[in-house]
Amino acid sequence: MELPCYTRSQLALRNGQDKPDIWVSYNGLIYDVTRSRLWKDGKHYEHWAGQDLTDELAEAPHGIWVFEKFLLIGKLV
Template identity: 75%
Template sequence: MKTYSRQQLALRNGQDKPEIWVAYQGIIYDVTQSRLWKNGKHYEHWAGQDLTDELQDAPHTANVFLKFEKVGILTN
């Protein structure tokens, strides 16, 4: 799987590039087709970021990522 830096992930925010990506536990997911991520925003969360630390406050589990395509690995 291809690797991406945090800077590359940040560009996939639904504004700078058409892709809408988020990372969770080092894996980058493509959420472009999700109606819940329209324009790169999902409630108070923004795309192009690592959401690992934010999931604990979400009303859902990490299983939500199972429905999205894995597009890469996040590097530091």
């Protein structure tokens, strides 16, 4: 099954404020983090939902494996 494609503008709306969905992107893929208590209200420490977090992951105390527990919902175009 091919994943749907979303633009940066569509991703930005899923910030937990403009729409109830909370999405983040990493390495061209978009993940739904809505159910994570760590992303409550679209904020996770100093990071905001609705954004591409690829460049920020290097500073995180965890690795890419953290995305394995979230639902992969699309591709960032």
